[in-house]
């Protein structure tokens with residue numbers, strides 16, 4: 483693991499010493515938007531029009547942030563339009579690397595050995611972390627965005643004319659609710675597991691654990707009456723939570739010490755996780771080998787032996803029974819309608 487300083491790669495771990503043992507995630511640097519007509523998006527420069535074959539996505543199958551973008555590429559029928567390559571699951575002294583081994587791919591665009599070389603192509607004097615996902619523009623030879631939250635928003639709508647997919651995971655009438663869900667879930671769950679796992683003092687670790695489990699308890703409650711987080715519609719907020727939940731029992735419980743409860747101990751959350759996992763096409767985006775090998779073998783400060791645990795035995799294909807909540811909503815609606823008549 484390392485970072486670039488003025489375009490030069492250095493092998494350094496996170497500097498938690500500067501923050502009393504707390505892990506602080508840096509803001510992503512490339513913040514342009516692909517839009518339907520190439521007009522500028524909410525940040526960055528314009529000129530990135532949605533076109534078939536123009537964009538390339540660099541992902542790790544281990545990474546929960548990159549995983550979001552793969553799910554949206556699948557759900558929004560973007561596979562024929564946006565090409566993808568997969569970095570090797572081990573992230574060691576050269577950071578993310580390209581290798582035709584263990585289910586990873588070579589870099590099809592430049593034959594690069596490591597992802598930092600792609601960052602330097604976009605910005606020769608780049609300083610900062612070299613993260614996945616990266617959305618690359620093959621025409622302008624630059625990085626459009628390395629912020630997963632924004633890449634999924636682009637995928638949600640910018641290419642709709644090309645793909646014909648009108649499924650909307652960020653519908654206008656739910657913006658407020660989705661934004662509020664995302665804010666809490668990002669801070670305490672998606673990033674919360676990292677704050678716990680990368681903490682280097684007891685107090686920094688403990689200060690991440692309580693908000694994380696408070697949020698999981700709150701989510702468990704919320705999923706009693708509704709199939710999805712924002713009610714009976716599946717939204718972006720669900721997919722953002724999913725990529726953390728699917729890694730939780732296999733990695734975050736042990737490796738990141740998030741072990742007060744497992745997702746398996748929450749009846750609603752675990753059934754909800756299976757519901758999302760079984761959603762058409764989604765299981766294809768989940769690679770447990772890459773997930774487990776990446777975390778347990780890349781973070782030598784946390785797991786020096788690099789031994790990958792054999793368990794837990796997970797079965798995300800078991801029936802989830804969550805569709806009955808839809809039926810329950812329908813019954814209530816019909817009853818109300820009858821009462822009014």
Ligand SMILES: N[C@@H](CCC(=O)N[C@@H](CS)C(=O)NCC(=O)O)C(=O)O
Pocket residue numbers: 483484509510544545546547548611612613614615628629630631
């Ligand atoms: N805010 C970014 C975070 C991406 C991120 O941190 N990715 C991790 C992998 S899970 C990474 O590439 N880390 C490398 C590093 O920090 O050096 C996003 O959501 O796109």
